[in-house]
Amino acid sequence: MKTRLSAIAPAGLTLTLVVLILGGADELRCDEFTREDLVRWQQEYISVVNRGDVLFHGGLGNHNTVSCDQCHPNAANTHPETYPKFQQQLGKVVALGEMINWCIMNPLESGPLALDDPDLIALQAYILHERRGVGLAAGRH
Amino acid sequence: MGVRWSPPAGVMFVGLVASSLAPLAAPLGLPPVPIPADNPQTPAKIALGEALFNDPRFSADGQVSCATCHDPAKAFTDNLPVSKGFRDMTGTRNAPTVINSAYLRTLFWDGREPDLEGQSKQPPVNPVEGGLADHQTILRIMRNDPAYVKAIREVFQVEPAAVTLKHFAQAVASFQRTLVAGDSPFDRYFYGGDKTAMSQSAIRGLAVFTGQGRCVSCHVIEQTQALFTDNRFHNIGVGFKHIRGKEEEIAARFLAAKKSGADVDVTVLTDPDASELGRFAVTENLTQVGSFKTPTLRNIDLTAPYMHDGSLQTLEDVVEFYDHGGRLDLDDPLSGFLSGGIRPLGLSDEQEADLIAFLKSLTSPNVAGTPSSALASQ
Amino acid sequence: MRMNRRQFLKAGGALLAAGALPVSVVEASFGRARPENFTFAYISDSHITHLKGSEFVRNWDRGLIRAISECNLLTPRPDFILYGGDLAQLGMPEEIDHALDLMGGLRGKVHYVMGEHDYYLDLGDHWRKRLGPDHYSFDHKGVHFVVLNSILTYDPWTHGPWDTPMARMKAMARLDNPKGSPFMVGAAQRQWLRQDLDRVNRRTPVVVVSHSPLQRIFKGWNFWTEDAEEIQALLKRFKKATVLYGHVHQIQYNQIGNISFHAVMATAWPWPYPSSYAQAESHLPKLTIEMNRADPFFERDATGWQLINLHTGKVDMHYLLPENRNRSVVFDHRLKRPIDQRYRSGADRIPPQIHF
Numbered sequence: 001m002k003t004r005l006s007a008i009a010p011a012g013l014t015l016t017l018v019v020l021i022l023g024g025a026d027e028l029r030c031d032e033f034t035r036e037d038l039v040r041w042q043q044e045y046i047s048v049v050n051r052g053d054v055l056f057h058g059g060l061g062n063h064n065t066v067s068c069d070q071c072h073p074n075a076a077n078t079h080p081e082t083y084p085k086f087q088q089q090l091g092k093v094v095a096l097g098e099m100i101n102w103c104i105m106n107p108l109e110s111g112p113l114a115l116d117d118p119d120l121i122a123l124q125a126y127i128l129h130e131r132r133g134v135g136l137a138a139g140r141h
Numbered sequence: 142m143g144v145r146w147s148p149p150a151g152v153m154f155v156g157l158v159a160s161s162l163a164p165l166a167a168p169l170g171l172p173p174v175p176i177p178a179d180n181p182q183t184p185a186k187i188a189l190g191e192a193l194f195n196d197p198r199f200s201a202d203g204q205v206s207c208a209t210c211h212d213p214a215k216a217f218t219d220n221l222p223v224s225k226g227f228r229d230m231t232g233t234r235n236a237p238t239v240i241n242s243a244y245l246r247t248l249f250w251d252g253r254e255p256d257l258e259g260q261s262k263q264p265p266v267n268p269v270e271g272g273l274a275d276h277q278t279i280l281r282i283m284r285n286d287p288a289y290v291k292a293i294r295e296v297f298q299v300e301p302a303a304v305t306l307k308h309f310a311q312a313v314a315s316f317q318r319t320l321v322a323g324d325s326p327f328d329r330y331f332y333g334g335d336k337t338a339m340s341q342s343a344i345r346g347l348a349v350f351t352g353q354g355r356c357v358s359c360h361v362i363e364q365t366q367a368l369f370t371d372n373r374f375h376n377i378g379v380g381f382k383h384i385r386g387k388e389e390e391i392a393a394r395f396l397a398a399k400k401s402g403a404d405v406d407v408t409v410l411t412d413p414d415a416s417e418l419g420r421f422a423v424t425e426n427l428t429q430v431g432s433f434k435t436p437t438l439r440n441i442d443l444t445a446p447y448m449h450d451g452s453l454q455t456l457e458d459v460v461e462f463y464d465h466g467g468r469l470d471l472d473d474p475l476s477g478f479l480s481g482g483i484r485p486l487g488l489s490d491e492q493e494a495d496l497i498a499f500l501k502s503l504t505s506p507n508v509a510g511t512p513s514s515a516l517a518s519q
Numbered sequence: 520m521r522m523n524r525r526q527f528l529k530a531g532g533a534l535l536a537a538g539a540l541p542v543s544v545v546e547a548s549f550g551r552a553r554p555e556n557f558t559f560a561y562i563s564d565s566h567i568t569h570l571k572g573s574e575f576v577r578n579w580d581r582g583l584i585r586a587i588s589e590c591n592l593l594t595p596r597p598d599f600i601l602y603g604g605d606l607a608q609l610g611m612p613e614e615i616d617h618a619l620d621l622m623g624g625l626r627g628k629v630h631y632v633m634g635e636h637d638y639y640l641d642l643g644d645h646w647r648k649r650l651g652p653d654h655y656s657f658d659h660k661g662v663h664f665v666v667l668n669s670i671l672t673y674d675p676w677t678h679g680p681w682d683t684p685m686a687r688m689k690a691m692a693r694l695d696n697p698k699g700s701p702f703m704v705g706a707a708q709r710q711w712l713r714q715d716l717d718r719v720n721r722r723t724p725v726v727v728v729s730h731s732p733l734q735r736i737f738k739g740w741n742f743w744t745e746d747a748e749e750i751q752a753l754l755k756r757f758k759k760a761t762v763l764y765g766h767v768h769q770i771q772y773n774q775i776g777n778i779s780f781h782a783v784m785a786t787a788w789p790w791p792y793p794s795s796y797a798q799a800e801s802h803l804p805k806l807t808i809e810m811n812r813a814d815p816f817f818e819r820d821a822t823g824w825q826l827i828n829l830h831t832g833k834v835d836m837h838y839l840l841p842e843n844r845n846r847s848v849v850f851d852h853r854l855k856r857p858i859d860q861r862y863r864s865g866a867d868r869i870p871p872q873i874h875f
Contacts, residue, residue: 057693064576065568070788073695073740074798077791077812089816091351091362105353107578107815134797358816393594427589428823428841477588479581481819481842 045125048118052126055119062110068103068123075130082140096124168323168505170332172366174243180258180311182318189292190316193309199265199279201227201272207264207313210236216443216510217320222451226264227272233409233416235451238444240508241437243318246372250433250449253405253423257314262306263406270410276306283309322439322505330502332365339502346499349492354463356496358482359435369439369503374420374432377483378467379448381431381476384417388478391415392430395422416450430478442501443510445517455517456497464488555660560593560627561825562586563603563765564785566636567618569611578818579608582786583618585841586824587625597826598659600627603765603783604634604670604730610688612645619649630657634730634765635670635702635741640688642677643668654708656715662724662829665715669704669729669744669764676700694740694790701738702731703745712753724759724832732764734773734780737793737801742767754778759832769821770838772848773804774856780804781836781848781857789813789821808862810843811871817842844871 028034056075058067072078083096090102097120101112113120167173176182193199197206210224211217217239219225224236234250242248248260265271265279273279283289284301293299297308327347329338339347351357360369384391391414398408405423409416420432433449447453453462453469462469466485467476488496501512565583568576590600602622607614615637622629633653637646643653653668671677672691677700681687690696704712719725727733733750736742744750754760760778768790771782792809793801803809813821823840833850836857840846847860862872 063570064578065570066576066578069693069695071790071815073790074796076793076796086364089358089814091357092364103815106355107818131797355816358814388588389592389594392592396594426845427592428839428845430589430592477584479585481581481817481822484577484581484818 048122049125049129051119052122052124052129055123056126060104060108060110060119062104062108064109066108068108071107075127078127078131079140080124080127080131081134082137085139085141088141096127100124100127168321168328170323170325170328170367171241171244171321172368174318174321176318177256177258180315182315183296185292186296186312186315187319188316189289189296190312190314192288192292193283193313194316196282198282199271199273201274205271207261210264210270211239214509216240216440216508218444218510220445220511220516222446224270226267226270230269230272232267232269233411233413234449235446237436238440239317240320240322240505241368241439243321244368244437245370245434247434251409251420251423252374252434253409257317258307258310261310261313261317267406267410276309279309280304280306322508325439325505326502327499328367331362331367340498342495342498343502344499345492346495346497346502349488349496350499353486353488353492354496355482355484355486356463360438369437370435372435374429374434375480375482376419376429376431376433376476376478377463378431378476378479379433379452379462380417380450381478382468382473384414384431385474385476387414388430392418392421396425399425419449431476432478432480438500439503440505440508440510442504442512442514443508445513455513456500457493460488460493460496464493556828556830557660558597558826558828560590560597560600561603561763561783561827562590562600562625562786563632563783563824564605564634564768564787565618565621566605566608566785566787567614567621568608569613569617575614575617576608579787580617580621582788582819582822583621584624585819586786586839587621589839589841590824591624591626593826596627598627600625600629601728601763602629602631603728603763604632605636605765605785606631606634606646607637609685609692610637610640610645615645615649630664630666630728632666632728632730632765633668633670635691636688638668638670639677639691640684654711662726662832663716663719665712665725665727667704667708667712667727667729667733667750669731669733669750670702670766671705671708672700672702699741701743701745702741704729704733704750705746709746709749709753712750716753716757719757721756722758724829725754725757725761726829726834727754727760727762729762729764730766732767732771732780732782733762734775734804736767736771736803737799739796739799739801740790740793742793742801751775751778761834763827763834770810770846770848771804771807772836772857772859773806779834779850779857781834783825783836784821784823784838784840786822786824788818806856806858808859808864808872814842 056068058065058069060067080096083099084093086092087094087099087102090098097115100120100123104110105112194207197204197209199206205226210219210226212219218236222235223231223233225231237250242257248254248257254260254263262276266273266275283293284304290301293304293308296312299308326338326343329335330344351362359371359373359375361367361371362369395408395415395418399405409418409422415422417431420429421427442456445455447459453459458469463483464486465471467479467483468474562583566579567583568579570576606618631650633643633646637643647653654666656663656665658664679687690698693699716725731744732742733744734747735744755776757777762778762780763783764780765783765785767782768785768788769782769792770784771780773780789810793799793803810821819841821840821843823838826837826839828835828837831852835847835849838846838848846862848857849860850856851858861869863869
């Protein structure tokens with residue numbers, strides 16, 4: 001028995017240590033996330049970017065069939081990094097979503113989206129994704 | 142001052158003048174008045190300018206002054222479609238208000254004068270306005286009337302022999318720069334924070350103005366001020382039906398006349414066809430045929446009828462004209478030269494009524510005049 | 520500083536009454552036929568779009584109507600008018616027919632160029648039925664004009680298979696299509712061009728008119744012609760060669776060796792410059808001084824048409840822009856390339872250019 005105990009003890013100590021370090025390998029704390037989380041969340045984001053891409057390229061279903069990409073191929077010349085800014089066409093300082101709505105109402109001759117409409121979020125995601133890497137310049141005309 | 146200025150009209154807007162004499166103070170909703178460096182404001186110069194503005198002796202029959210077509214009792218317009226000058230002769234264009242003209246970057250509907258100093262010299266010598274052959278009558282009176290002699294000496298420190306048309310123009314402009322008016326119900330609501338200053342209908346109308354009505358791009362409202370004009374020239378389709386099919390002929394005839402020395406000021410005010418050329422008559426730019434300057438909308442309820450030819454009687458007509466994308470009746474032709482900003486709006490009756498309520502909220506206090514609805518019923 | 524009244528009356532915009540066009544005093548001799556100075560107009564890229572029944576997209580209709588109305592005011596009349604391609608948006612017969620109805624209001628003879636939006640629905644059948652061959656040449660007052668169909672592409676892409684012809688048309692219609700296919704003139708037309716140019720004297724001014732740029736500017740948006748170098752090589756021997764093209768919906772100009780290149784505007788809508796796309800590189804000609812960003816409220820901002828003065832065999836291009844200052848890009852015989860008469864680069868920029 002004595003031999004078995006001494007044989008067991010080092011393993012038990014190891015086990016204790018292992019339990020301490022892994023702390024319950026299944027449990028994440030609030031500030032922690034895994035590599036898989038990052039990949040999955042990026043995919044979530046890209047799925048909305050892709051939805052925005054579809055809407056941007058004729059997916060809004062407006063009667064006059066004008067699509068955003070006709071004036072903004074690859075969302076070029078939308079300057080999302082300059083918002084919020086004074087928007088001459090609206091007479092006041094606005095954020096990007098409001099200007100997108102202006103375009104939907106004016107060149108696209110359709111009805112505006114609610115500011116929290118998932119489609120409006122998707123359009124913004126696509127526009128900003130095509131503009132990634134460009135520094136902020138809020139307020140610049 | 143001890144000298145009598147002839148027209149009594151001068152008294153009527155003293156209130157307006159006095160309140161605006163506070164140095165560089167702009168009314169609520171407006172920026173400071175731009176004053177050119179070579180024509181600073183002084184009380185004496187302003188009073189001289191006011192007298193000149195109201196003096197009917199500066200016309201061929203002694204009956205027509207600036208105030209004839211820009212009547213202080215009528216918000217400095219004449220409430221006529223086109224103005225009547227010397228011997229009741231009519232011109233081709235509607236008299237714009239002088240109120241807030243200090244903020245304009247060009248003068249006249251076609252912008253053919255760059256400033257107020259330039260503008261005031263033209264009407265006295267136009268055959269259908271003042272009717273004078275030249276400015277000599279004006280200079281003679283300014284050099285000989287004792288009241289003017291004294292005032293000019295005080296304001297400009299010149300003796301009668303040295304009086305020029307420039308003194309006339311500078312004094313008149315100086316007076317005109319005091320005719321500023323903001324502080325309307327809209328201004329108090331939008332800039333003054335008084336949420337009760339506009340009616341609910343007018344508040345909805347403001348949303349139409351900046352939204353579906355597509356007004357704000359040309360009739361500018363900004364975060365801290367509202368001039369209600371972009372100071373640019375646009376063809377919105379007014380008057381097109383009168384020249385439809387004749388555009389080429391009219392343009393060619395006008396250019397030929399201009400090339401052989403015809404005076405643009407006279408031509409556009411005496412020839413209704415040439416008048417329709419708008420900014421093209423000044424720049425000869427083919428892309429500006431039929432373009433006219435965006436006027437301010439301040440006090441618009443008092444300055445009927447509307448547009449460069451006075452062809453729209455009421456604000457209802459104006460809103461209908463825009464709603465139809467550049468024509469009053471849907472049977473009227475659409476101008477091929479229409480600005481890209483003009484298109485059918487699809488406004489409902491309620492939106493149109495709200496928009497008109499908003500426009501009526503742009504009337505400043507202490508401006509004398511008759512509301513357009515009252516004029517329409519006359 | 521107050522301008523005198525005379526100056527002010529003219530200062531509002533570029534003076535462009537036809538009677539005041541410059542006539543060059545330098546007249547060189549051009550081989551057999553001595554060319555006279557003449558003008559022609561150029562309207563392009565109307566993209567007329569059918570909705571249903573007799574309803575078309577109002578915005579694009581108005582753009583074409585505007586150009587035609589202004590062009591009709593020119594006195595004296597231009598010798599002829601070129602139409603630079605993309606009458607239609609999706610190549611439908613209704614669109615081509617409606618565009619040609621509107622073009623019927625234009626006074627003067629029109630020579631048409633094929634655009635990809637006219638072609639990829641039915642491979643140009645309806646266009647050719649209405650307008651004739653899609654490549655041809657003609658001589659006018661001593662100048663040799665060649666019209667090319669430069670918007671063809673590789674056969675496998677063209678013939679697919681596609682689910683429907685409209686699927687192919689829409690794929691080509693989308694400018695930023697990652698699955699697009701580059702434009703080209705192609706071997707057959709290059710052969711035709713070689714034979715056509717063989718009989719033209721090297722001192723005769725040559726003007727080649729196509730839809731795509733006959734240069735390689737930005738592949739992502741098909742501002743591109745795959746066999747650009749081969750075409751340019753065929754033009755190398757001519758003393759005065761100019762290429763005019765549409766498709767890009769913006770002002771561009773360039774000089775490559777002896778060849779001057781000029782883009783024309785669309786009547787329908789403007790496109791941004793490729794440099795405004797942050798994720799790709801572009802090769803916009805360095806000579807080009809770009810236009811300002813358009814105000815989308817004004818549907819005609821950064822659209823327009825052109826009047827071209829062909830003096831001494833080189834092109835002076837006058838852009839008539841309804842909502843912008845007109846611009847003139849003229850050939851400078853001392854610098855031997857096109858320059859913008861008013862808009863300059865670097866320290867010479869003028870105030871309207873400081874908007875981006």
